[in-house]
Amino acid sequence: MKTFKIKxxxxxxxxxxxxxxLLAILLLTFFGAGxxxxxxxxxxxxxxxxxxxxxxxxxLSENYMRENTDVIISVKGGGSxxxxxxxxxxxxxxxxxxxxxxxxxxxxxxxxxxxxVEHEIAKDGIAVIIHxxxxxxxxxxxxxxxxxxxxxxxxxxxxxxxxxxAAIARDSSSGTQEFFKEAVMGEISFRNDLITQSAxxxxxxxxxxxxxxxxxxxxxxxxxxxxxxxxxxxxTTVTPTEENILNGxxxxxRSLYLYTDKNxxxxxxxxxxxxxxxxxxxxxxEMGYAPLKKA
Numbered sequence: 001m002k003t004f005k006i007k008x009x010x011x012x013x014x015x016x017x018x019x020x021x022l023l024a025i026l027l028l029t030f031f032g033a034g035x036x037x038x039x040x041x042x043x044x045x046x047x048x049x050x051x052x053x054x055x056x057x058x059x060l061s062e063n064y065m066r067e068n069t070d071v072i073i074s075v076k077g078g079g080s081x082x083x084x085x086x087x088x089x090x091x092x093x094x095x096x097x098x099x100x101x102x103x104x105x106x107x108x109x110x111x112x113x114x115x116x117v118e119h120e121i122a123k124d125g126i127a128v129i130i131h132x133x134x135x136x137x138x139x140x141x142x143x144x145x146x147x148x149x150x151x152x153x154x155x156x157x158x159x160x161x162x163x164x165x166a167a168i169a170r171d172s173s174s175g176t177q178e179f180f181k182e183a184v185m186g187e188i189s190f191r192n193d194l195i196t197q198s199a200x201x202x203x204x205x206x207x208x209x210x211x212x213x214x215x216x217x218x219x220x221x222x223x224x225x226x227x228x229x230x231x232x233x234x235x236t237t238v239t240p241t242e243e244n245i246l247n248g249x250x251x252x253x254r255s256l257y258l259y260t261d262k263n264x265x266x267x268x269x270x271x272x273x274x275x276x277x278x279x280x281x282x283x284x285x286e287m288g289y290a291p292l293k294k295a
Contacts, residue, residue, distance in 0.1 A: 042265075042267075043070050043071050043072060043267050044071075044072045044073075044074075044267070045061075045071065045072070045073045045074070045093050045094065045265075045267055045268050045271055046073075046074050046091065046092040046093050046094070047061065047073060047074065047075045047076075047092060047093070047094040047095075047096060047258075048075070048076045048077070048078055048082065048083045048086050048091070048092045048094075048095065048096065049077070049078060049079065049080050049082060049083015049084065049086070049092075049095045049096030049097055050077070050079065050080040050083060050096040050097050050098040050174075050175050050176075050256070051077040051078075051079065051170075051174070051176075051199050051200045051201070052098040052124060052175065052176055052200060052217075052218035052220070052221075052256065053096035053097070053098060053121075053122075053256050053258075054075065054076075054077045054096065055220065055221075055287065056121075056122065056220065056256075056283070056284065056287050056289055057075045057096055058075050059283060059287055060271075060274070060275055060280060060283055061073035061075050061271070063279075063283060064271055064274050071267055071271070073271065077199060078173070079170075079171070079173035079174045079175070079198075080095075080096070080097040080098050080099055080173070080174060080175030080176075080178070081172075081173040081174075081175070082173050083095035083096050083097060083259075084097060084101055084105050084116075084259060085105075087109070087114065087116065087259055087260070087261065088105065088108055088109045088112055088114050089112070090112075090114075093260065093261075093264055093265065093267075093268040094258050094259070094260055094264075094268055094271075094272070095116075095258065095259040095260075096256075096257075096258060097175050097256070097257045097258070097259060098124065098174075098175030098176050098178075098179060098218065098254065098256055098257075099175035099178045099179050099254075099257075100118070100255075100257065101116055101118065101257075101259055114261045115261060115262035115263070116259045116260070116261065116262075117259065117260050117261070117262050117264075118257055118258075118259055119257060119258040119259070119260065119272050119275075119276070120255050120256070120257055120292065121256055121257065121258055121272075121275050121276065121280075121284070121292070122255070122256045122281075122284045122289040122290060122291060122292065123245050123246060123253060123254070123255055123256070123289065123290035123291070123292065124218050124219055124220065124245065124253070124254055124255070124256050124289055124290065125218075125219040125240030125244070125245045125250050125252055125253045125254070125290075126176065126179060126180055126183070126216050126217070126218065126219070126240070126252035126254065127216065127217055127218070127219045127221070127222050127228045127240045127252075128144065128214065128215075128216050128228065128229045128231070128252075129203075129204065129207050129214070129215050129216065129217060129222070129226040129227065129228055129229065130207065130213065130214050130215075130226065130227050130229055131207060131208065131210060131211040131212070131213060131226065131227065132208075132224075132225075132226065132227045133211050134155065134160060134161075134211060134227060135159075135160060135161065136155065136158055136159055136160040136229060137159075137229070137230060137237070138229055138230035138231065138232040138237040139158060139229050139230075139231065139232065140231070140232045140233065141183075141184055141231065141233070141251060143158050144184050144231075145184050145185055145186070145188055147165055147167060147214060148167050148169070148180075148184065148185060148190055148191060148194070149185065149188045149189065149190065149191055150167075150191030150192065150193070152165065153165055155212070163211070163212045164212060165212060165213075165214060166195060166210055166212045166213040166214070167190075167191060167193070167194050167195065167213075167214055167215075168194075168195045168196075168197065168203050168206050168207055168210075168213050168214065168215035169190065169194055169195070169196050169197070169203070169215065169216065170196065170197060170198075170199075170200065170203060170216075171196040171197065171198050172196075173198075176200065176216065176217070176218060177196075179252075179254050180216055180252075183251070183252055183254075184252070200217050200218055200221050201221070203215040203216070203217050204217055204221055204223065204225065204226055205225075207226050208225035208226050214229075216252075219240040219245065219288065219289075220287060220288035220289050221288075222240075222288070228240065231250065231251050231252060233251060238250050238251070240252065240253075242285065242288075242289075242290045245290040246290050246291075256289070258272060258275070260272070276292075281293065
């Protein structure tokens with residue numbers, strides 16, 4: 001075997017095989033850390049994305065770590081689009097999303113060697129909320145579209161008081177906004193004076209403080225600070241209860257997802273297995289979401 005003399009104080013000889021191995025180690029150290037960090041099974045799991053899924057993921061992770069003390073799970077929000085982008089660039093192991101992954105995101109993932117796998121973990125509904133003092137009991141999908149497009153500007157046009165409507169929504173990185181746009185707006189654009197918030201909790205707070213406001217949030221975020229408006233269809237008003245979401249009667253029902261890389265590490269896979277188990281789905285129901293199957 002041909003060797004090269006390397007000048008040092010010991011005049012050691014290093015083979016070409018050893019040089020190649022050293023170079024490989026250096027390349028992995030400096031350029032491969034992100035990819036290795038995503039799939040190396042060191043017992044740590046990074047979860048990020050949808051704020052609609054966030055409180056559920058936080059509770060599930062706390063329960064799981066209590067029983068699996070060798071696992072550390074970090075959970076943060078940021079929106080569905082942010083979570084998927086972080087999965088693609090290797091910043092997380094699990095992306096939370098309140099919408100299906102887009103074709104463009106799948107393409108971007110493939111270009112970086114990531115093969116996204118979809119895991120449906122729960123059902124949810126989009127609750128339309130108003131201030132508790134607002135007397136409007138229900139809205140149709142057509143009225144919602146006209147409110148959010150700006151065609152309807154005053155509450156008196158939908159049976160309310162004579163007051164200008166303030167339309168609140170999540171920002172463009174949100175899967176909740178994406179779903180609402182697809183299910184309610186279609187090809188119609190949002191109104192120019194739409195007020196956007198970066199988190200679901202901020203939408204709820206804005207509506208709770210503004211008697212003229214209307215917003216939409218994940219059904220699990222409903223609370224007494226706001227009033228949930230029913231969706232009227234064919235003379236029947238339907239609210240986003242677990243039963244109505246599971247049986248499909250509520251028109252703004254959706255699925256919630258986790259996305260992983262096909263080559264994800266075992267710790268992340270086992271955490272998802274727990275979420276889909278009977279114990280995990282019990283937590284889903286207790287947290288105000290609809291489980292995949294009614295117990």
